[in-house]
Amino acid sequence: MGLFDITEGIMRGVGNAAGAVTRPITAPFSDPVIRLGVTGLSRAGKTVFITSLVANLMDRGRMPQLRAAASGAIQMAYLQPQPDDTLPRFDYETYLSQLTATDPKWPDGTRQISELRLSFKVQPTGFMAGLQGVRTVHLDIVDYPGEWLLDLGLLDQSYADWSKGALARCAGRPLGDDYLALVAQTDAAGPLEEPAAKALAQAYTAHLNASRAAGYSDCTPGRFLLPGDLAGSPVLTFAPLPGTDFARGTLGRELARRFESYKKNVVQPFFRDHFARIDRQVVLVDVLGAIHNGPRALDDLRTAMAEILGAFNPGRNNFISRIFSGRRVEKILFAATKADHLHHTQHPQLTAITQALLREAKDRADFAGAQTQAMSIAALRTTVEETVDHRDGPLDVVRGRLLDTGKQAAFYPGALPTDPQHLLAPARAGAADWGSGDYKIMRFAPAPLTLRPGEGPPHIRLDKAAEFLIGDLL
Missing domain, CATH: 3.40.50 (Rossmann fold)
Structure with missing residues (x-):
């Protein structure tokens, strides 16, 4: 739908x-x-x-x-x-x-x-x-939650289309390879067995949580991360699988049905209301x-x-x-x-x-x-600005109270490029790191x-x- x-x-x-x-x-x-x-x-x-x-x-x-x-x-x-x-x-x-x-x-x-x-x-x-x-x-x-807004994109996707994209995103993300290994051991065309569906959903949810913790944004379905009173329900017990046109009574067919139920009973009401x-x-x-x-x-x-x-x-x-x-x-x-x-x-x-x-x-x-x-x-x-002496000359920094230790610290995150393409180009190319660039963040407590x-x-x-x-x- x-x-x-x-x-x-x-x-x-x-x-x-x-x-x-x-x-x-x-x-x-x-x-x-x-x-x-x-x-x-x-x-x-x-x-x-x-x-x-x-x-x-x-x-x-x-x-x-x-x-x-x-x-x-x-x-x-x-x-x-x-x-x-x-x-x-x-x-x-x-x-x-x-x-x-x-x-x-x-x-x-x-x-x-x-x-x-x-x-x-x-x-x-x-x-x-x-x-x-x-x-x-x-x-x-x-x-x-932002994850709910991202879920609106699911409304235009079939289970097969969503699965194809989700499986592609798993590679290289935290716990993604573990989930792909479980998929490789799963017979999607075999008969539905609820323990298998539950294991897939739990592994995929663990992958989404780890990916979000690592800073990834596109982690759908959003209710997998914030299940609330839907935790453990069939509407959240599905996960991506390769293949299309699963026969009636198979694991793949049931997970596809639950994906459609998620759109109808979870995503659409949020959009509507x-x-x-x-x-x-x-x-x-x-x-x-x-x-x-x-x-x-x-x-x-x-x-x-x-x-x-x-x-x-x-x-x-x-x-x-x-x-x-x-x-x-x-x-x-x-x-x-x-x-x-x-x-x-x-x-x-x-x-x-x-x-x-x-x-x-x-x-x-x-x-x-x-x-x-x-x-x-x-x-x-949460911070104040300072200029400190550095071996290469004056350095503009911010000073604040660190969240983990409560101590005051001056912080310089690295110089952001004036041309955004210096970041966007390697990002689009799938680079593993920034090369010569080194960009840090610090967790500050409220002052x-x-x-x-x-x-x-x-x-x-x-x-x-x-x-x-x-x-x-x-």
Whole structure:
């Protein structure tokens, strides 16, 4: 079943939801609602991003590039009960207390979908100031794991097509050879035996977890990594096998059926209930981590970004606009996180690399429609900048508290190239390493904070990201 095949089911199932979502934006006497989707790939920092974004929108002293904050148009921002009672609430207060404690710590990562509503009292400025009074604008932030977004690419794939790609990706990745060895010992055309199906699923899941830990991005199916209450169910007990047209009653035929069930019962409901209702989207990307993990990890990130843009592609998914009366994702921000791990003199290189990754992804996905942008940010700044004496001359470094030891350390990750192709070319060629280049990353702990009244946590370009995502609607 392909992506187009679910049109009729969505039209039946969400006709009422579509009207409910659209009315707050189009009705003349209703408060405008912005639904912002936040996701990320491979430890990109979604929880910290949302927590710092909300804190800085409530206390806007560090948000000069958000025009509505700088001009005073935002008079007040406050949290309200979320509109969807069936979703867990994003635990903002707990996460903020962890980041601002005397001994701060990183909060746990995203493992399920959650939501938070932040409301603004906005006074129009300029020509509209004399025509309109204070209005309320609601920002509904939807947090979900990046693996779920990558799963949308499965909707256009058959089991045979997915298996072919998944098996090809196994080679050279952690535990991939172990899984391929198990496949070689398995008779896919033989009768279904549940222990064999379970062994394959467990081995493939171990491979996906190890690959994600090593910095690879394209690790689908996403629920294999975050199974929740589906753990052990048949819908998660399948794995890729070579071959096509398996006979009835065989292992291969049953795993193919379960793959289709996964798309129907897991991926499609997420698309129908959540993804298709997003107005703006931010995708957080750990570009520095991918560079550190080598050319193959960086090229995998490039492929993953193309898959993400394909999910938003109105050329492929144009029926979404018809279903939701023209609503579609209008803006997508790809944000390279952990910019505080670099001296600011290297931020242009990080942004250029992210833009190059995004450009290639757009070309590969033949993407058109929504406005996209790439930038480098740090939702919570954990370091300070210094220049130290080195045998080759002054060296620009960052200093912070190491996560593993708690000690202060100065860090220089290596000089990123000014030409992104110096990284992308060996990544596309499948190089084993960067050759003469040596790029490192360090795990920093959050720094103790002393915030003045009206200030949110320190950041890098979070205000610029907010201006791109929601500034036009404030």
